[in-house]
Amino acid sequence: MRESPGKKESVQRRFFRFRRIFLDLYTLSGYNSADCTPSEVTTINKQKFLTELGKLLTFMYEEDRLRALEMYSRMFEETEDERALLQALVSPTKQAVIVARAYNANIGRLSVSSQKAPAEDRDANGVPDYVQAIETVREAAVAAQILRAPAPPAEESVDENQMTLFDGEADSEADSEAEPAETPSAESEQPETAQGDGESAPVSSADETGEEVPAESEPQSQDENEQIVLHDEPEVTPLTWHAAPGSANNGTKEKIEYFTLGEEGAHDAAAPETHETAFNIDTAAMKKPRRKAKVFALIVYILFAIPITLALIALLLIPALLFLGLSIGTIICGVVVVSAAFQGFAVFADIMVLLGVALVLFALGLLFLWTAIWFVGGVIVSLVHGVAALCDKWCYKEVLEG
C-alpha cells in the first residue's frame, strides 16, 4: 500500500528523465518546435512545466531561480493559448539550457551554497544575462502572437509604475476593475528592464498603505528590496502553485505579494508565514520531511519485538525444515526408483510404471522444496519486514526541516 505513491513517483521520474534525454538529443540535432509531437506537448501543462523547470534550474542561486520561474509563470498568465506557448517553449529542458547558457556566461556560480547571489555577479547595467535570454524567448512568443504584447507604459515613469502598482489605492482599484483577478495587470507585466539592478517591481510590505512613494526617495530601501524573500531551502523539491488568497477581488494585493522582496539579513523575519511569497509558492510544501525517532517508544518496541520476532521465526522454521526434509526424502526416493528401473527390470511396461512413479515423486519433491524456500524467503522475510514497518509506523514521526 505504501509503495504505490513511491512507485508512481519513480515511474514519473523515469518518464521525465527519458523525455529529457529525448529532448536533449533533439535539441542537439537542431530540434525545432514545429517538430514537437502533439502528445509530447499535451502531456505537460503550466504547472508541470514550471515544476520541471524549477528542478532543472537548481544550479542557480535561489533568488535567480525564482526570478526566472516567475518570468515564465508570467508568460503563462499572459497567454490565452497555453498549449501554443508550451509548443513555443518546446520543453523545460530547452528553456533550462537557454537560461543556463546565459547564466553561466559571466558567472561561475554553479554552487548553491548560498541562497543569494553576490552583488558583484550582477551586470553593470543591472540586468542579468539570463533575464535577457528569457526576455528574448518572451519577445519571440509575442512576435508569434502567442503572448499579448506588453501594454505601453502610462504617463508615469517606470519607477512610478512599479511603485504605484503596489502603493496606489486608486490605481489598484482601476486595475482590479480593468482586469480579471487571476491576470496580472499591465503594469506588472512590464519587461524587466527597469532601473536599479533590474529587479522587477521591488516593493516593501509597508507600501500596502496605499501611499505612493517615489523610487528615488528611498534608494536604500530599494536596494534592500532587491532580494527575493525565500525560505532556506537548498533542496530540490516540487513547487506547489496556487492562486493568491484574495486574488479574486483584490488585484492590488495579488501584485503586492507577487514580488515580496526583502533584505538578506531579514530573510526569515521578512518571509511571511502566509506563504504568499513570489509566485505564491507554498514554501511549507517545499520543506523536506525528516524522520525523527520516538526514543522511548523505540526502546519499548525493540524490547518486545525482538523476542517475539525470534520466537515467530523459530516457529516458522519448523514447517520450513519439515518441508525441506520431505522434499529431500521424496527426491531421493525418485532417484532410487529411476536407478532401479534401469537396473533390474526387463519388461518395458514395468519400466514405464516405475518412470511414471519417479516423475510423480520428483514433482512432489519439487513442490515440497519450493514450500520450504517460500517459508524461509517469503514468510520469514515478510515477517521481518512487517516488524520493521511497524517499528517505522509506531516509533518514528515525520517532521519538517527548518
Add this chain to the structure above:
Amino acid sequence: MRKMWRVIIAIVLIMILLGIVGVAVGFLTGADTARIYQTAEDNNLVNLLMRYSEWIVQVYQTYKAAFLGA
C-alpha cells in the same frame, strides 16, 4: 513470489500428469504390480527403501529429542 508459485505449480502439474500418463501406459501395455514388487525385492530395492525410511525416522526422533528434550 506469487509468479514463482505459479511457475512451480505449473511444472509440478505437468510432471504429475506425465507420471500418470507413464503409469497408465505401463499398465495398459502389460505391467503387473506383483511382478514389479517381486523384481524390486530381488534387486534389494525394497530392502533399500525400507532401510532408508528407517533412517529418516531415526534422524527425526534424534532431532525431536534434541529440541524437545524428550
